[in-house]
Amino acid sequence: MTRLPAVLLVLAALICASLTVGAASISILDATRDPQAALVLLESRLPRTLAVVLTGAALAVAGVVLQALVRNRFVGPETTGTAESAALGLLAVTILAPSAPIWAKMGAASLAAMAGTAIFILIIRRLPVREVMLVPIAGLVLSGVLGSVATFVGFQTDLLQYVNSWLMAGEFSGVIAGRYEQLWVAAIAAGLAWFAADRFAILGLGDGVASGLGLSPDAVMRLGLAVVAVVTALVITTVGLIPFVGLVVPNIVARIMGDNLRASIPVVALWGAVLLLGCDLAGRLIRYPYEIPVGMVLGIVGAAIFLWLLYRRPAHG
Amino acid sequence: MIRVTGLSHRIGRTPILHEIRTDLPKGKLTALIGPNGAGKSTLLRLIGRLEPLQSGRVTLDGADIAATPTETLALQMAILGQQTAIASRLRLRELVGFGRWPRHRGRPTPTDKDAVTDALRAFALTDLGDRFLDEVSGGQAQRAYLAMTVAQDTDWLLLDEPLNNLDMAHARSLMARLAGLVAGGKSVVTVIHEVNYAAAWADHIVAMKQGRIVAEGPPKAVLNEATLSDLYDTPVTVSSHNGRPLVLHHV
Numbered sequence: 001m002t003r004l005p006a007v008l009l010v011l012a013a014l015i016c017a018s019l020t021v022g023a024a025s026i027s028i029l030d031a032t033r034d035p036q037a038a039l040v041l042l043e044s045r046l047p048r049t050l051a052v053v054l055t056g057a058a059l060a061v062a063g064v065v066l067q068a069l070v071r072n073r074f075v076g077p078e079t080t081g082t083a084e085s086a087a088l089g090l091l092a093v094t095i096l097a098p099s100a101p102i103w104a105k106m107g108a109a110s111l112a113a114m115a116g117t118a119i120f121i122l123i124i125r126r127l128p129v130r131e132v133m134l135v136p137i138a139g140l141v142l143s144g145v146l147g148s149v150a151t152f153v154g155f156q157t158d159l160l161q162y163v164n165s166w167l168m169a170g171e172f173s174g175v176i177a178g179r180y181e182q183l184w185v186a187a188i189a190a191g192l193a194w195f196a197a198d199r200f201a202i203l204g205l206g207d208g209v210a211s212g213l214g215l216s217p218d219a220v221m222r223l224g225l226a227v228v229a230v231v232t233a234l235v236i237t238t239v240g241l242i243p244f245v246g247l248v249v250p251n252i253v254a255r256i257m258g259d260n261l262r263a264s265i266p267v268v269a270l271w272g273a274v275l276l277l278g279c280d281l282a283g284r285l286i287r288y289p290y291e292i293p294v295g296m297v298l299g300i301v302g303a304a305i306f307l308w309l310l311y312r313r314p315a316h317g
Numbered sequence: 318m319i320r321v322t323g324l325s326h327r328i329g330r331t332p333i334l335h336e337i338r339t340d341l342p343k344g345k346l347t348a349l350i351g352p353n354g355a356g357k358s359t360l361l362r363l364i365g366r367l368e369p370l371q372s373g374r375v376t377l378d379g380a381d382i383a384a385t386p387t388e389t390l391a392l393q394m395a396i397l398g399q400q401t402a403i404a405s406r407l408r409l410r411e412l413v414g415f416g417r418w419p420r421h422r423g424r425p426t427p428t429d430k431d432a433v434t435d436a437l438r439a440f441a442l443t444d445l446g447d448r449f450l451d452e453v454s455g456g457q458a459q460r461a462y463l464a465m466t467v468a469q470d471t472d473w474l475l476l477d478e479p480l481n482n483l484d485m486a487h488a489r490s491l492m493a494r495l496a497g498l499v500a501g502g503k504s505v506v507t508v509i510h511e512v513n514y515a516a517a518w519a520d521h522i523v524a525m526k527q528g529r530i531v532a533e534g535p536p537k538a539v540l541n542e543a544t545l546s547d548l549y550d551t552p553v554t555v556s557s558h559n560g561r562p563l564v565l566h567h568v
């Protein structure tokens with residue numbers, strides 16, 4: 001059921017396409033002889049392609065972990081206040097310690113994202129279990145509140161441009177070598193989630209089952225929150241908010257493979273990369289040589305997929 | 318033996334259990350009975366460390382459960398709570414496989430796989446092993462959770478209303494299986510609503526009402542007309558069938 005080889009082939013084809021498509025008309029096959037082509041390839045095309053692949057994979061994995069933690073399929077890192085809290089943390093460190101090194105800023109953003117997601121989980125624990133649709137609604141409300149606080153603070157401190165670059169539709173046109181490498185950390189965090197996949201799947205069965213099997217639900221929750229927070233924080237600070245990847249990819253894979261996360265996380269990661277790279281390529285080709293931000297392409301494609309998912313399976317949460 | 322001493326519990330301001338003191342015998346099938354809201358499930362969940370103790374002590378073969386690491390306890394006792402509306406999309410085989418998780422912690426051996434196959438067969442789920450949990454009936458899901466708990470292969474099994482959703486054939490077969498596990502040296506503690514299943518299969522009965530234990534002992538000592546009528550606040554007639562009490566409460 002996994003069809004891993006097929007997904008790998010699709011991804012490889014997309015990567016090749018991504019390396020050849022761009023405003024500069026060069027032939028990457030000449031890269032070994034033509035220094036201009038080599039420069040474009042190594043400084044722009046390859047970093048951009050890697051950034052898209054890492055982001056798509058990490059966000060999709062963060063989504064599947066988040067959905068196991070909250071036991072609800074209709075949430076993603078962009079609808080639970082995670083991204084907005086990361087932006088608030090980054091804003092705080094930019095105002096209070098503008099000269100802090102980059103890793104300190106990323107750390108602050110991750111910690112804030114973790115705190116914001118923890119608040120979301122505290123809120124939804126008070127909701128009636130059977131009302132599955134209240135969970136995403138609560139997440140959207142929390143995202144809205146945190147986002148408006150970030151906008152207000154950004155407006156007051158003349159940092160609105162920064163806030164917008166984090167929370168508006170993300171895009172990869174600014175990615176060059178040296179400005180995307182943090183995404184490797186996001187990918188490593190997502191890889192860590194794979195090692196703990198059984199724990200997340202067991203926690204998805206309920207705190208009682210997890211305790212009975214000798215797990216500490218709180219410890220698994222903290223680990224999951226850390227993964228989701230680090231991935232989200234690093235993605236929004238590097239390329240901006242990427243919607244729908246963390247929401248729809250886990251849903252599609254769960255329909256086919258179920259919630260055995262140890263088997264499904266690699267597939268989720270690959271599909272995340274395929275979806276994002278496909279949308280990024282579309283954004284680059286539709287108005288060639290101009291670009292449409294991938295966040296906008298995903299907004300349309302992702303919404304269509306999500307609506308289809310909602311109508312296909314209304315009964316289950 | 319599980320020994321409970323001085324156990325009181327509140328949820329919010331509502332007292333649920335008052336100074337519970339009891340011994341649950343090893344190698345026996347113990348049934349917790351009593352009316353709704355008597356505190357049976359809470360007592361079972363506290364013994365199974367699903368909720369933190371507020372006061373009192375629970376020991377398992379002399380060791381304080383509050384001081385025992387949870388992963389060690391998972392090798393000594395398996396607990397199955399009442400299932401809620403959580404719809405995880407696991408195949409039944411994967412769910413039952415998680416019962417072995419405390420033993421292999423992510424690296425299943427052939428022994429673990431055999432245990433899963435046996436548990437699936439024992440609960441008549443072999444043909445459903447590849448079905449998803451959200452695509453089977455409530456009774457089939459309940460049997461899968463029971464198979465997971467049995468696959469954990471612990472000396473103690475704590476079950477909260479395991480007969481929920483089961484039809485009469487599967488209910489009887491479950492009780493026979495529990496009795497078989499006890500004959501094989503295991504100890505079972507189960508909350509039971511239908512008192513006749515306790516009458517027919519249990520070795521030891523603990524009757525609870527309003528957060529207190531009102532009677533305990535072998536079925537013949539506890540399941541008499543006076544005790545049961547008082548326990549459930551309704552007149553109950555007790556007859557006898559094959560040497561065991563037969564409770565007539567439904568007519």
